Amino acid sequence: MNTLVDDIGSFPLPTYANRELFNRAYVLAREAVISQKSLKANAFLFNNFYKVVIDSFKKKCETGLDVVNYPQQYDIYRQFTEIIHKAMEKGTYIVDEKDAIIPELYVIGEETKKIYEKTGKKVLLRVCITGPLELYLKEIGTTPYSDVLLMFAETARRFAKNSIMNSKYVKTEVVSLDEPSFGFQDISADRDTILDTLEKAFDFKGVIKQMHLHSPSRIAEILDVGNVDVLSFEYATSPKNIEGLPKKMLEEADKQIRVGVSRTDINSIVAELNEKGITKPSTEQLVEGQETIRKRFVTAKEKYGDRMTFTGPDCGLGGWPSQEAAQLLLKRTVDAIK
Secondary structure (H helix, E strand, O other), rough: OOEEEEOOOOOOOOOOOOOOHHHHHHHHHHHHHHHHOOOOHHHHHHHHHHHHHHHHHHHHOOOOOOOOOOOEEOOOOOHHHHHHHHHOOOOOOOHHHHOOOOOOHHHHHHHHHHHHHHOOOOHHHHHHHHOOHHHHHHOOOOOOOHHHHHHHHHHHHHHHHHOOOEEEOOEEEEEEEOOOOOOOOOOOOOOHHHHHHHHHHOOOOEEEEEOOOOOOOOOOHOOOOOOOOOEEEEOOOHHHHHHHHOOOHHHHHOEEEEEEEOOOOHHHHHHHHHHHOOOOOOOHHHHHHHHHHHHHHHHHHHHHHHHEEEEEEEOOOOOOHHHHHHHHHHHHHHHHHH
């Protein structure tokens, strides 16, 4: 089967947006959606959140991605921990069902009819959610309390369940729980506790379920999580990552793989250009050439074959200097693969 191209999520703000105003608007927009109030009726929310989200999402759609992640432009922890703190006031780490929402999805749901009418294609959506282990590390630390871990898992599951849409115009194709610290900084829990946590977090239906990792060092454990369909790791930035996961392991576990084939580590890219004397790189210079991306894709595809069902950039693009640079990287990645 063809390998679908998706993206990991984060994206720069447009040039007209103010970071402080966007952050303020985000919190208010989330409360408005929970209270079932219109975002369009409030000029502050419309200009500083609604318009920012849909303009950014359209830029992603224009790149030709098969599956488009909502533009994650708020802090990946606060997006979820602020709601968890609200639950903690009631003595739990499990958020109320009605509070487990991602406000960007409300905007996308409102606007995809226009995108459909323009393109004639249903929007296939990817939803990234910061995973339960990552949230636990942020809020609790490395000491394991299995009951608390399961509460974080239930919270992640509720966010995932509430993010699934399916209409004539948009379908949530993929939900990804992102665990970037797994394999680098880990909770001191035994294997069964980790597996139980992830099984619970991924206990929802109707979509392809990805787990995004930065390191494959403990990927063998994740192969035993029955509720996960696709494991995702970086390859472009860390070429050795591909050596630790043979295709046979995926086949035995009946799992698929998503391999990142274009670099997104913008700070390292800029530093390398500086060493070459390029102190003010252009957008073109920041983005790898299509042939470089293509070679990585071919290498990964030859290794994993039909087990490699997704590909795209290594990670998110929130730290990139402009939407134009981020958009070019997405488009060049799509063109290289297609």
